[in-house]
Amino acid sequence: MSLWTFGARLGVALGLFFTFLAPLRAGAQTLTVGVIFPLSGPNAVYGQTFSLGANLAVKNINDGHDLPNPIKLLYEDSQALPQPAIIAMNKLANVERTPFVLSAFSGVTKAVAPIATRRKIVVINGAAVSPELAGLSPYLFNVIPLVNDEIAALMPYATSKLNVKHLILTYVNDPFGQGALGALTQQCARLGCQTAAISVSPGATNFQAEVAKIRAGHPDAVYIASYGQQQNVILKQLRDGGVTARIFSYSGINLPDTMKLPAAQGLIFTTQYVSFDSPDPITKKFLESFRATNGNGAPSFYSVNYYNAMLLFAQAAKWLSDKKEPITGENLLHAMHTIKTFQAVGGTISFQPDGTVRQAMQILRVVDGRPQVIATVQ
Amino acid sequence: MIPYAESLLIFTSLAVILASSLNLMLGYGGMFSAAHAVFYGIGAYTASLLALHVNSSILLCVPAAMIAGGVAGALLAVPALRVKEEYFVVASLGFQVIASTVFNQWVAVTGGIGGLTGIPPASFMSIQVDSYGGYLVLALLCAAGVLIALKLLVRSEFGRALRALRDDEAALQALGRDPVRLRVATVVIAAMLAAIAGAIYAYFTSFVNPESFSLDESILIMVMVIIGGTGTLTGPVLGAVFITTFPALLSFVQIPSTILGPTQRVVYGAVITLLMIYEPEGLLGFLRRISRVASFSALRRWQPSTSSS
Structure with a gap:
């Protein structure tokens, strides 16, 4: 059996596999x-x-x-x-x-x-x-x-009820983070609060420099627009780094492991309205x-x-x-x-x-x- | 069923182009590059931008992607090829990191991580390629063209010089050949060929973003070459077919969703590891061994009948 004959037989076997095995998976x-x-x-x-x-x-x-x-x-x-x-x-x-x-x-x-x-x-x-x-x-x-809907829901409350006048956004530099930046800039311009933004790379895990900048900026609140383990790390490093301002975020932070973090105490975030008491x-x-x-x-x-x-x-x-x-x-x-x-x-x-x-x-x-x-x- | 098989074959053809073009550098030239996905990405972005803003003709986008890929190859090769072996791997890694950052951060051109969407279908003269079958023909033609070009290249004087460069650089220099120029030419050709795959990818998916051209992708292309068998034309083809179709085959096995992903990845990783441990020559060596065993059994079956006649 030559290499090409073997290849041809393998091809036929794969074809039969795809043809006959696939329909079995779902059931009629x-x-x-x-x-x-x-x-x-x-x-x-x-x-x-x-x-x-x-x-x-x-x-x-x-x-x-x-x-x-x-x-x-x-x-x-x-x-x-x-x-x-x-x-x-x-x-x-x-x-x-x-x-x-x-x-x-x-x-x-x-x-x-x-x-x-x-x-x-x-x-x-x-x-x-x-x-x-x-x-x-x-x-x-x-x-x-x-995310733009979430920020639009949060910011009027933050400025009127929590008296936030100066906010720093820490956002992951991707479409989601850029969307958050655009929405937050727009909302703050409308509501008259001052904003600054610090971007972080997707996958980055050390935010000491960003935390130092935020601490020096003395904001009333910090908004975290990230996801996965990165948002937990940012949250923890902000608190460990001495940032005492309120921390805001969006529904992506609502993971059981994140909620259990000591640094999450007092965290304010938005989600769609779901009444579990309904x-x-x-x-x-x-x-x-x-x-x-x-x-x-x-x-x-x-x-x-x-x-x-x-x-x-x-x-x-x-x-x-x-x-x-x-x-x-x-x-x-x-x-x-x-x-x-x-x-x-x-x-x-x-x-x-x-x-x-x-x-x-x-x-x-x-x-x-x-x-x-x-x-x-x- | 057929469109799925077609889409899988399209991605396999693209993988064949990528692995075969990297094999020119790695297998024939002895240059390990961790940046091949960069040329793939540059081809994809060039074709996407031209298709979006100028014209989606293959006759425009594919050559332009090849030129852009070649320029990027020269950008890597000219400074980096003054270093050799492991130092070149590190230099190419740096190039991959820079390119990934540009893909991610140059939002005005690449769309950042959000990428470019709505890339129009490929067109050739007045014909628009808008079916999976059409893209499959295009991808197969490109893959065949690349393989033929590589076959001619490695059998030419250039190919012989390249192998000599890999095996004994001093001897090559003694014959009056410039190793740096030879390496630069190799990287540029490999990059141009990889960019063809990028252009077809962009047309087919109508969406490109940096996640498809990351360091992980570069490593995967290198794995295709090594697992298939370096320094041969057939090896990278086998590697590309295996790496693309094996996960697809695994996805047909019924596994509970809670362990589906990890199980598939563990099996996939284990097969690759075992193959490398027991068959260092890769899939090509494995198939040759099977072929030898099959021929031997056929010979044994044949011998008694001839002796009795």
Whole structure:
């Protein structure tokens, strides 16, 4: 057997593998939803948090027999990078033929958006907050407010109630951070507070120089616009470095590990408004099932967002199955435009024409490791 | 199914171009570079900017990407090639760091980490390439063109001089050849070829950002060359095919989502490590060994029948 003959046989074997193994994965009698999360690498911790909400929603929807067929999530590892995400999206679109995909991270969502448009697949982002995600594709919906909406909710409260007149922004130099810079500059100009900004590189871990500058600037507040472990490090180094000003941030900081940090005491941040005290059955069911599987800790908003993303799918799919229409991406989009307002954890969700969520916001303060609502903003 | 296989083949073809072009430096010239993704990225950004602001014709964007890649190659080669071996690796690493910073920070041109979106599809004369099949043909043609060019190059006097440079630089100098000029030419050619892959990538994904051209990508390209087998034309092709398709194959294995990512990465890493431990010549050496074993078994099966006849 020559090398080329061996190569040809290997090629045939791979072709057979792709042709026959792939359809076995989903099964014929399931509604498949694709999930493109970082499941390995430095951002895998986010993937696990996001998965929690999606898995919980699928379990509850399937247990309630709300749809004619059970939902099955098909996970793909994006590593939070564009190329693996494109391969994953192509697989979900063309092999698994999923009409609905959950996405996270700005770069990943931007990379999959053209495929979503071309292949008519609804994509829900529940974690990326870059302002550039607005209007990226008619098939893209953001169930998380983008960072400009969060800053617009926080700053009037900060200037009027907390008397912040001088604020320094520490932002990671990427689209999200630049979006935060633009939004904060605009809001402060409108509200008459003084701002300064210090950028940090993505992946940087030592901020002693930045902390010294902030301390010397004597601000009333510092706004952290970063994510992952970096925001924890900035938070810790600010407090260790003697910065006593109030610290503000956005929903991305709301991770259980961050809340437990001593440096997080007094941290003020925004998230979309979710009333866990709401008596509606959806919120109660979410909380009960979350606590049954994860203990009594407060669920992160990422878990809520991806739980809600699956509720949107279930409601749109139910609407279609009631009308005996096939559950395709195009039909799901039509259903979402028709339904308009969705029942979700903590209230209802609707969307702007550019795919951004229309939802009330809340401002929280961390007290003894737990975020407590101090204000809500319509 | 078919569009997925096409997209995977497109990325595989791009990987073949990248690995084969790096192999010219690494396998034939003995220059380990940790900056090959820079040329890939420069090709992608050049093609994207031209497609966005001038014209998306392949006849314009691909040659322009090659020229930009070649200029970047010269920028690395001219100062860095006064140093050799491990010092060149460090110099190329520095070049990768500088280029990544430029990709990230020159927001007005590269769009920063947010990148460039809405890159129009490739066009050729009046034909617009807007299907996966079209991009696959384009990528395969480019990969075939690169492989043919490299085959001709390594069999030419240039290729012989390059191998001589790798094996015995003093002997080459004694024959009156200038090693620095030879190295610069090699890096420039490799960079120009890598830029072709960048241009096709930009057209196909219609989105480029620095995450695709990082140091990790440079290391991955180097791994493709080493795992396939350096200094041959077939080795990097095998390495590129393996590195691109193996994770895709693993993704078909049913694994719970909680351990999916780590399991895939551990298996992937373990296979690469074991291959390097037990088959240092790479996939090409492994396949040659299988081929020898298969030929030997065929011979043994054949012998009794011939003796009985």
